[in-house]
Amino acid sequence: MSKPARRAPRQAEAERNDRAVLQAAREVLATDGAHASVAAIAERAGVGIGTLYRRYRTKEELFQHLVAIVLGDYLAAAQEGLAHEDPWAGLVHYVTSAIGLASGSLAPIAGTIAVTPEMADRNERADDAVRALVDRAHDSGALRPDVTQVDLELLIEQLAKSPLLEQLKKQGRTDLLDAAMNARTRITAIAVDGLRAPAPHPLPGDPPGYELFSERWEPPPVG
Amino acid sequence: MSKPARRAPRQAEAERNDRAVLQAAREVLATDGAHASVAAIAERAGVGIGTLYRRYRTKEELFQHLVAIVLGDYLAAAQEGLAHEDPWAGLVHYVTSAIGLASGSLAPIAGTIAVTPEMADRNERADDAVRALVDRAHDSGALRPDVTQVDLELLIEQLAKSPLLEQLKKQGRTDLLDAAMNARTRITAIAVDGLRAPAPHPLPGDPPGYELFSERWEPPPVG
DNA sequence: ATCAAACGGAGTGATTCGCTCCGATAAGCT
């Protein structure tokens, strides 16, 4: 009140660093999995550890923020799919986009961090959008009728995490990365073709329950 | 030389323990990935650490032995597939068996251990058997012609490692394990249906080169 | 020139790792 508050001298740099940290976290999480260290994230972002810890009080807080962002990306991909005129093309857009997103970086930390309201909200909205996408594809007759939404989401998760890409990145074999990404695109195409109606035979077993998806984010039982 | 050598007093127990250690190593490797610790393997096998280290001089030696065994399992699965009269049924047998084997336990340690002659030999023989399986399926017209052997092997690797199963095991949610395995069976069926001829469209990009597979077992470049 | 905000990273205590070492245990011999 007495003095006018000083403006932040290096605010622009701070914002740039924040974006760099979040992007680095995605990449390190994709290659190192659940054992991604804060030091590795800071180094990849090109900032000091202290810089990271001024923005996020703990590692968990950083991951919670990152998960909220990635969930927003999933939601956007689903909405883009709904914007397609052709139901099948829209579904394929979502599936391929979701597989590319963060290369399945979320799965390894599922259950290791607490769920924030923001995370829950975005997850619910993304779920709704995907459900609409699946219903529309079912109604149009393009998606084989015995594939459920949970089948689809689990298939995406299965294809998102590429052991091949992870190992090559960890070994620094950047010369093979392009070939590996091409290979994964082909595998994705194979799986997507398997989703197309008409199916040669019905899927085995009972449709998977939604709890396979929802309960994964609950913290471990006791310890 | 003077005295006749004594017979091993607890030889039967030693052999039982060896089998338990190898089975435990498969399971721990499947859940803990590359960070599987010797202590965890010994505990799961119900033996002391010292027992494990008398049989294998180092952790690497244990893993080398295990890899040789699992490669033998892959070879057996491929040979079983070749024994099928129907080329398509034989190929499906190999794919589904390979996916179930050790749940992709080998990928996380690829490149972290040296390749022994035994490993190289079994790998080569398994490769030959799979090549015959793929050729036969191609000739019969059941397998879509644009799918190569490398496509198939990479698809198997992709489906073998289940993030869902790994997380549930790590959290001790044994109540959901059956549902998760059923879900993976359905996903596998979807992908296998995508392998079936006729294909709705050709696969994108160029066929993947074999180096994606062979170079993974080379130790990291320098460091 | 001033000075507060933002920076980088050495240092800390806790934890985990692969592996060694040694006292306890039990099967085969006499």
Added chain:
DNA sequence: AGCTTATCGGAGCGAATCACTCCGTTTGAT
């Protein structure tokens, strides 16, 4: 029964790694 010896189990060691703190340095709006 008593002796012998291969095998067993796990406490403990040094090294490595972790999340996080603390503080001297840099920067840029005033």
